[in-house]
Amino acid sequence: MEVISIFDIFKIGVGPSSSHTLGPWRAAQNFSSSLGNLNFDKIEIRLYGSLSKTGKGHAAGKAVQLGLLDYDPETIPTDKIHDILEELKSKRKITIQNNTFSFDAEKHIVFTNKKKPGHPNTIKFKVYLKRKLIKETTYYSVGGGFVTQKGKKQKNNIKKIPFPIQNGSELKNHIEKSSLSISEIIWANETALRPKKEVKEKIELLFSTMKNTILNGVTIGGVLPGGLNVVRRSKVLFESLSKTPVKTWEDLEIAIYSKTWDFNEINQWVSCFAMAVNEENAAMGRIVTAPTNGAAGVIPSVLLYYYFFCKHQFENDIERFFLVAGEIASLFKKGATLSAAMGGCQAEIGVSSAMAAGALTNVMGGTYEQVLMASEIAMEHHLGLTCDPIGGLVQIPCIERNTMGAIKAITASNLALSFDPANSKVDLDTVIKTMWDTAKSMDSRYKETAEGGLAFNISVTLPEC
Ligand code: SF4
Structure with a gap:
């Protein structure tokens, strides 16, 4: 394990x-x-x-x-x-x-x-x-x-952690047998690997890096490198939402807290955050891999959706968000893959959406069954998603696709929070297995080769760009 x-x-x-x-x-x-x-x-x-x-x-x-x-x-x-x-x-x-x-x-x-x-x-x-x-x-x-x-054995820390977890049902068993919540189980494992203070500091650094990436994204305009001449849009979207120019994260917070936003505007904010990260990613900027770079916009945008627009219920909610999101990604890595070259975009945007859905459900006060159900729903509706980046650049469809992964995560979380998981017909482990089965039968043209899909149909125009 x-x-x-x-x-x-x-x-x-x-x-x-x-x-x-x-x-x-x-x-x-x-x-x-x-x-x-x-x-x-x-x-x-x-x-x-x-x-x-x-x-x-x-x-x-x-x-x-x-x-x-x-x-x-x-x-x-x-x-x-x-x-x-x-x-x-x-x-x-x-x-x-x-x-x-x-x-x-x-x-x-x-x-x-x-x-x-x-x-x-x-x-x-x-x-x-x-x-x-x-x-x-x-x-x-x-x-x-x-x-x-090749030929080198990986180090294994299995003996160090109190709750070894290979799949969703083992995670469930640990929660049911202990008196701990889902985030407490994951916290116990993390703090068995490194001191508590370090875990907290590392999470704070991840969050502040994500915030900086978004700040850079919404303040840098122009065209992305690579030859496709893709125009950066998060700055345009940001300026259409906030009439106040921003230079710092504090400016950005003031701008967002300055009014009450309607559903459509919040939806645009989520897209703005996701695109800001992935435009930075496409420009070789600093980002947090989550669980991949191509899908790095989903987690920060859903986290900021919670941060700015939802009722906060826990003191350590940011920590809980990262803990749950990280554990869900590891379930996908153990049961399937995080590699688009192995499984197409379901392994990137699909997994990031499942991570965000579960993490959001956790900080919104959902039960552990609802957390797992939210992740399952998010992945269920990414199954079969192919990877076909035009020109081999992580730009089209990747940047917009992060907005879709984020919105699906929020929807999946809302569905899970509204229903009784006991009535669910599909569990997380089954959807992970299904994702892996789908990955194995997916044509190799759709696995990060830029030989199929949009990449195939648009590639002819690239030399002119
Ligand atoms: S299309 Fe491919 S490169 Fe783009 S985000 Fe999806 S998996 Fe990553």
Whole structure:
């Protein structure tokens, strides 16, 4: 049984993709540090499967270079990324672990367009000395920024946690046998892995990062990079809702609390928050993976929907929201996948919507059965959702799709809070299994390859952009 902390699910990083940017970045960092004192004079990186097909649009090559240069996605100043990469390009030399040698990303990072057995997102690093191969390592970017290394066993913390959870029914059993609530069970597991103070601080940092991402999104206009010429819309939407210009988060709070909003306006706020995050994501801005980067707008927009527009019932509601959302994502990772290359967009937007639905239901005072029911409903109505990003960029349909995931989460939560889960015919574990069955039978064109759906029908216009 795998132990997944909520901080494995929620990770501060850089857009646009968790599996195609964050994963290769972490793999490159790991490979670089594994080289130690080794002498070498050449490096070659090969990307396979979905990583090669949509890797360019998802900035996988840039991420690899930044990882090799030992920048961390959590702390790199995102406004410096362009300059760092330009400098590397113009120097045509790289220094890795005290070895300096010629490097040309166009030549040494190879998008193979081939499949490799193991995982559709495979990346291989090789180093040479005097043309002789001296070390090679293969990594799999398995979704949500998680990376595994071929032939290496993962650490398992199972003995440390009081409530091991593999699926929804085990979570239910723990709640029924103990006198604890759903968020207390998850809290007990998290605080068995790290001190309470650290858990609280990390959650606060996640929330403040999400707020900053939204603030950036609603204040930066213009066109997104990548060649599709997609116009950023969250700023326009923000300005149509709030007539007051904002510079800080406090300004934004004042603007929102300045009046009572009707249903339609609240709906627009939710879309505005979701698009703000995913426009930042598409522009290689700082975001929180939740559970992936392409779907990173759903959780913050539903959380802010609660924060600004719902009655607050608990002192520690933000904490509870993150705990429940993170645990639900881990149920999907254990029972199905968080990787669009394995399961299409149901694994990204579908899972983020299920996370948000359950978390919202929890802070709205729902029972644990209603929490699980809300997650089940949200996923039920994302089953079969394909991944077909136009031009391999995380822009269309991704940015708008986050607004849909958020609204479905809110609807799912409202449905669950209105009915008795005892009458529900489908449980969360069944919908997770169904998602995985659907993933396995989904045509590979719809699994983050940009070879099917909208990507297929619109791709011909791209060279003109
Ligand atoms: S279509 Fe969905 S899964 Fe595919 S890149 Fe966009 S958000 Fe991610």
